[in-house]
Structures are given as structure tokens and as C-alpha cells.
Amino acid sequence: MTQTNSADIEAARLLLARLGVSVTDLLATAAPPTAVPTFAEYVPIVSAAVGAGTRRVYSSYWNRLVEHWGARRLDEPTPTEIRQLTETLKTALIVRRNARGGRSATEHFIAALRCVYTNAENDGLINPGSNPALKVAKPRRLTSTRQAIPDAQLAEINRIAAMTGNDPALDTLILRLHTETACRRGGALALTPNDLDATQCLIRLSEKGETVRWQPVSPTLMSHLLHHAESRSTPPNGQLLRYANGRPITKRRYDHLWDRIGRHLPWVATQQISTHWLRHTTLTWVERNYGYATARAFAGHTDAPAASTTATYVKATLPEIAQALSTLTGEPHPLANS
Template sequence: MTGAPTQAELDAARLVLDRMGVTAEDLLKAVKSPAPTFAEYIPVVAAAVSDGTRRAYSPYWNRVLDQWADISLSDRTPTDIQRLVQHIKANLTVRRNTRNGNSAAEHLIAALRCLYRHAVNDELVDERSNPAAKVPKPRRQPSNRRALSGKQMNQLNDVVATTGNDPQLDSLIIRFHTETAARRGGALALRPKDLDEEQCLVYLREKGESSRWQPVSPTLMWHLLQHVEHRGAPMNGRLLRYADGRPITYHRYDNLWNRVGENLAWAGKQGVSTHWLRYTTLTWVERQFGYAVARAFAGHNDTNTDAGSTTTYVRATLEEVATALAALTGEHHPLAA
């Protein structure tokens, strides 16, 4: 046949395809180049996501590479993913806070969804053929974390200040999280340039690329500045550092909480971690100053919440957060009412 097909010929071709249950998209898919392998595509996605996302998903992408490195993304099914989930759960490293592997399963599925979402956007995989989107995440269990009592906080602070190879650093870490209710990532990302000495504020950058100014006590601000001076943190570099000037990493937190658990039986058995300090501070703020102030203290925004649209109109001010901090620490704050 020469030349462009006539309308009658096109209509006849469509009729045949309809009777066969084949669409034009199916024909295009049949001649499309195969999707890349996991080994080829995971580095592409890892380079495109944020540091926080990369840090969260890399362990699970590595698990995928262990099993599927040379397999094409288009050759996996929802059942394949479910089998991999069960394999990960069966071979899970048991830690203090392990809960039947549900968290690992949730993160694995989220890591694969991220991978396939990029593949769909890059037109390497058809959206209807995305296997990760068809695998449900396990139901998230209620958290076992809770606010620590005053007695438990005293015991914790005593252990931190009297054990380990750098009690000064560890005590600063605990004080920072207790006052700010910051997540680990917020403390690790803190830089000397993020300190406002005059107003006793620190600029926190946390998960989801969120950021905020958070009040701290004059005492904590003084210790942070002393830490910068004595350990040589550059203005644009990480603030928290070892005695030899190296910036700390997540490993410092792991070692810190392992040591706490070895010295305090209740902390070891319950898997106490940095996030328990966040629970402790925010619970106290909520009880004393109400939900709006606790929400602002935590740095929660007004999106993706089940708290209702009322939060748009009852947001607490920075001055109210500073007032709550002043009551918590017993120190005057420049911004407190």
C-alpha cells in the first residue's frame, strides 16, 4: 500500500483492533524499548530526589538491587513485590524497636512507589502497568512512643552526662532536642549560620524540606555558640561535631541510645530514642498551652492533616512558642510575652 491510508481503511483497522481487544496504546507498547533494569535506573532516581528521601529509601533500594539488579522494571508484578516484602520481613535485622517488620515493609513499598513514579513520569513504564501502585502498604500500627516522666528524664540526662567518650556533646544533643522537639535530621542539618543569637532562635530544616525558626533558651544558645567556637564548625557546615572537628552523623545517635539502653533497663526494653524526647516536650506544651501552641512548637504545617480547617485560623505565633519554651526551661526568652 502506498500513500496515506484512507478514512475507510482507518475505520476498518479500528474495527479489527476493537474486536481483538487491542488499543493503539497496546501497539505502541509492543514496539517500545524495554524499561531499564533496576541497577540502571535506581542511581538515576537516587540522584533526582532530595537528600532526606535518598537517605530514607537507599537501604530499601539496596535490598531491591540484591534481588533484582539485572531485571527490567517492566518485568515485575505486584505478586513479585509482595514476595519481596515477605522476604525482607523474614530476613529482618532485629533491633530494639522492631515491630514484626511492618515498618520495613511499608518503607520498601514506598521506595518502590517512588522508583516507579519516576519511571512513569519518564515514560519508561505505563501508568496502568505500575506494579508498586497495586500493592497496599501494611496498616501502620499505633506508636509505642510516649512522653517520659520527670524522673525518667533525670535518669536519662544523668547517664548521658556521665558515660561515653564525649558527654559534653551528648548532653548538648539531648538538651537541644528537649528544648526544640526537633527531629534528628533537624539537629544534623543545623549550621552556625542558622543561629540568631540576639533573639535566641535556631533555623530548623527538617523532613519534607520544611523549615522554621525555633526559640531556644539563652543557656542553650550559649552552649551552641561555645560548641561552634571550640570545635571549629564553619558557618555553612554542620554545627554538631566531634572533639576532632568531624561532623557527627546518625551513628552518633545510634551509639548514644544504645548506651542509654545499656544503663537504663526501662529505656532499653522500650526502645527509647530521640523521638521520645519530641513526644515528651510536645505533650508538656500541649497540656500547658494548648493544641495550637503545641502544633506550632512541633513545626507542623497546615497541609495533609486530619485536624480540620480550623487550624488555619488558630495558628500560634512565634512569641507564643517562645513563651511556652520559657515556661519549660524556667528562663526568660527575648520573644516571650
């Protein structure tokens, strides 16, 4: 043993003695290595920890993940293997007419995998630098093909909805709700009678990202929403939109509605027009007539890091949104600026 080593050891002994710690204490308190779980073991834990919206979006991708890698530990896959699995999943996709090369599925699968690994990091199961999902880039998003629907064509859509199908009252109510409020499908499906403020003609919309906002509606739409809830025996906290037999509708009603409209109006089927096009239509009109700030508030968009700094300061008020709606519908609104 050299003189230098002896001095170092003696210094270490003095330090341990001063701290009141022995070598035995160090050995006894050494943390055992954490066992890294398999995907089959850990994915259900993550699924139970996230919100309902996240679970709904990612569950199918997590199922595929467990199906292919259920027996593998979280620390085993490499970025290259993740890319290979992504390509494998793309080949198994159901190709729809509006498919865009599997980009959306690829993006969601990588996001679902990152969600798993982020939770694993937080739980101390992997080191932050060992997250392979962060080393796999998401595909670049293509520009949306959706656009505003011209007035004449929008009138045709509403005419077909009112003249066909087994429940025209429901279908026309759905179309008017989305046209007036520019709400998303999830917001409409989450609507309950308790979300209706009949006095001020407001509805409470709960949409993605757990956002909640009060949105103005016309007196006519409010009266139809109240009548719909009463005539279809909707409980106060129950889903508002229901079939004539009282059963709540699902997103399948939207699919059937647009399929039927597309059979009568071929251009609807060709362009793959859907409910989200109504959102584009209304927000385009609001932006053109009342500016960006009002359109942003009308859409229920929240300030995000990517938003311009100015958007933090130029927020539209509820009366301004109500005024835009009043002009859009041609009806006075109790909250509109006089």
C-alpha cells in the same frame, strides 16, 4: 470491497488531503515503541533525580531491588511477585529488640518501589494503569509505643549523660537541644553556626520534607551552642555538633549515647527509649499547657491534606511558641509575649 468501505476510505482521503497529510507522512512520524529499561538501568536514574532525604531513606531498599531484580524490565513484575519479594526481604531483616514484625521495612520497600514506578510513568516508560506497585497495599501502621517521659526519669537520663561517657558536654548539649526544641535528629545534625540567631535566641532547623523553621531556644542553650561551635572550631557553614577533636558527629553518637544510658538505667533499655521520646515529652507538655495550635507549631508540623480544616486558620505565632518555651525552661525569652 463493499460500498460502505469505499465511502469510508474516500472520506478518510478527503480529510487527510484537507489537513495536508499523506499516508507516507503518517508512517514516517509513527513513534517507535519505547524500550523499557531494567531495574539496574533505571534505579540509578531515579536515585539521581530525587532529593538527598529521599535517597537516604530509599537507597538500601533500591539496592535490594537491584540485587534481586536488576536484570528484569520494569514492566515484567506482577503485584504477586512484588508481594513475594517483600516477604523474602522481611525474612532477611536484622531483628532488633524494638522490631515490629518488619512492618516499617515493608512499608519503606513498597514506597521505594512506588517511587521508581511513578518516575517511570512520568517518563512514559509504562502506562499509568500498569503500575504494579500501586496494587500492593502498605501494611497498616501500628500505634507508636513512644510516650512522654516523666520528669523524674528525664532527670535521671540527664544525670547519667552528664556523669558517664567520654564527652559529657556534648551529650548533655544534645539532650538539652532536643528537649527544648523537640527537634528531630536530622534537624540537630543539620544545624550550623550560621543557623544561630543569638540576638533573638532562635535556631534555624532544617528537617525532613525540606522544611525549614526558626525555633526559639533559651538564652542558656544559645550560649552553650555558641561556646560549642567556638571551642570545637566549627566553620560557619559546617555541622555544629562535633567531637572534641573537631570531627562532626553522626547518628551513631545518638546510638552510643542511648546504649550507655540503658546500661545504667535498665528501664531505658527495656522500653527502647530514644531521642524521639524527648520530642514526645516536650510536645505533650506544650499541648497540655498551651493547646494544640502551639504544640503543632512547636513541632514544626506543616498543614497537610489530612489535617483538620481548622488547623489552617489557628496557627500559633512565634511569640506564642517563645512564651511556651519560656515557661518550660523558666527563663525569659526576647520574643515571648509579655
